[in-house]
Amino acid sequence: MTKNVLVFYGSYRKPRYGIRLARFAIPRLEQRGLNVEFIDARVVNLPMLDRMYKEYPPGTAPEAMERLAAKIKAAHGFVFICGEYNWGVQPGLKNLTDHFLEEWFWRPAAIMSYSAQRAAGARANYSWHGILSEMGMVVISSSITIGPIVEALDDVGSPTGVSGAYLEKIFPRFADDLIWWMEAAEAQRLRKLPPY
Ligand SMILES: Cc1cc2nc3c(=O)[nH]c(=O)nc-3n(C[C@H](O)[C@H](O)[C@H](O)COP(=O)(O)O)c2cc1C
Numbered sequence: 001m002t003k004n005v006l007v008f009y010g011s012y013r014k015p016r017y018g019i020r021l022a023r024f025a026i027p028r029l030e031q032r033g034l035n036v037e038f039i040d041a042r043v044v045n046l047p048m049l050d051r052m053y054k055e056y057p058p059g060t061a062p063e064a065m066e067r068l069a070a071k072i073k074a075a076h077g078f079v080f081i082c083g084e085y086n087w088g089v090q091p092g093l094k095n096l097t098d099h100f101l102e103e104w105f106w107r108p109a110a111i112m113s114y115s116a117q118r119a120a121g122a123r124a125n126y127s128w129h130g131i132l133s134e135m136g137m138v139v140i141s142s143s144i145t146i147g148p149i150v151e152a153l154d155d156v157g158s159p160t161g162v163s164g165a166y167l168e169k170i171f172p173r174f175a176d177d178l179i180w181w182m183e184a185a186e187a188q189r190l191r192k193l194p195p196y
Contacts, residue, residue, distance in 0.1 A: 001186075002033060002034070002035045003033075003034050003035065003076040003077065003179070003182050003183075003186075004034075004035045004037070004071075004074055004075045004076050004077075005029055005034045005035065005036045005037070005075065005076065005077050005078070005079060005178075005182075006036075006037055006039050006071060006072065006075045006077075006078050006079070007022055007025060007026055007029070007036060007037070007038050007039065007078075007079045007081065008039045008041065008078065008079065008080050008081065008093060008096070008097075009021075009022045009038070009039070009040055009041065009081040009093070010040075010041035010042070010081075010082075010083075010090050010091075010092040010093020010094070010096060011041075011042070011083050011090055011092060011093075012041070012042045012090075012091075012092040016042075017083075017114070017116070017149045017150055018081055018082075018083045018114050018149060019040075020149060020150075020152075020153035020154070020155065020156075020157045021081045021112055021114050021146065021149065021153065021157070022038055022081050022157070023153070023156055023157025024153055024157035024158075024159065024167065024171075025079060025081070025112060025157075025171070026038060027157075028171055028175065029079070029175060032175055032179065034179070037071065039068070039071070039096075041092040041093050041095070041096040042092060044064050044068055044096060045064065046062075046064060046065055046068075046095060046096055046099055047062075048095060049095055049098050049099060052098070052099055052100070052101065053065050053066075053069050053099050053100050053103065054100075054101065054102065065099060068096075068099075068100075069100060069103050072100055072103040072104060073103050075107060076107060076182040076185070076186055077107050077108045077109065077110070077178055077179075077181065077182040077185075078104075078107065078108070078109040078110070078132075078137065079109070079110045079111075079112060079178070080093070080109060080110070080111050080112070080128055080132065081112050081113075081114070082111060082112065082113045082114070082121055082124045082125060082128050083113070083114060083115060083121055083124065084113065084114075084115045084119070084121040084122075084123055084124035084125075085124075087123040087124075088123070088124060088127060089124050089127050089128060089131070090124070094131070097131070097132075097135065100135075101135060101136070102136070104132075104135045104136050104137050105135075105136035105137075105194065106136065106138075106185060106189060106194045107137055107138070107182070107185055108137060108138045108139070108140050108178060108181035108182055108185055109132045109137035109138070109139050109140070110139075110140050110142065110143070110174060110177070110178045111125050111128050111129065111132070111139065111143050111144070112143075112144040112145075112146070112174075113125035113128070113143075113144070113145050113146070114145070114146045114147055114149040114152075115147045115148070115149065116147065116148055116149065116150070117147050117148055118147050118148065119147060120145035120146050120147030120148075121145060121146075121147060122145050125143060125145055129143075138181060138185065140177045140178055140181050141177070142173055142174040142177035142178070143174075144167070144170060144171070144174055146163060146167055147163075148163070151163050151164075152164045152166075152167055153167070
């Protein structure tokens with residue numbers, strides 16, 4: 001069965017270089033037969049967290065939140081494209097993810113981080129690992145860190161230079177890892193209902 005993958009990106013700030021990583025990853029995931037949807041936190045534009053999705057009486061959550069909850073629940077796995085602000089995570093994506101909890105449970109998540117520097121968002125990558133685990137996802141051990149982002153990818157997400165070639169080389173293993181865990185998680189959900 002085709003697997004649904006949501007690819008999240010959360011910068012609100014121009015020029016949004018990190019979107020290049022989404023433009024790189026999405027067609028490559030689609031080439032593997034996955035049904036991929038890009039979730040741009042700035043487009044979804046949830047309010048600053050006031051009430052979580054589950055805190056709204058059924059059917060009364062804002063429409064964008066309701067639609068996103070349905071997509072998260074229907075997904076087999078997630079890719080998070082993470083930039084780094086002051087050694088931490090970008091607030092737009094963190095705000096989006098915090099609106100949900102149980103909706104994320106029992107599926108794998110993969111992290112791709114980037115930054116303007118050679119540090120490649122590694123500190124944000126590390127932070128997201130704990131955050132996504134706390135939200136009930138199984139974070140796969142394959143992880144991508146790319147920086148400087150503008151040296152690795154052009155505006156349409158095509159790899160450039162040495163960093164771009166490296167990204168192209170490591171991506172298949174990253175995708176294989178995510179697909180293996182999506183299949184494993186789905187098989188287990190079919191075999192046995194999640195305990196809570
Ligand atoms: C408030 C702020 C803090 C930043 N902190 C870091 C940082 O800690 N480490 C780093 O490598 N880059 C840092 N940067 C540079 C970002 O990596 C760079 O602006 C990147 O392009 C942001 O992603 P975006 O273009 O997708 O918004 C920071 C940028 C901003 C605006």
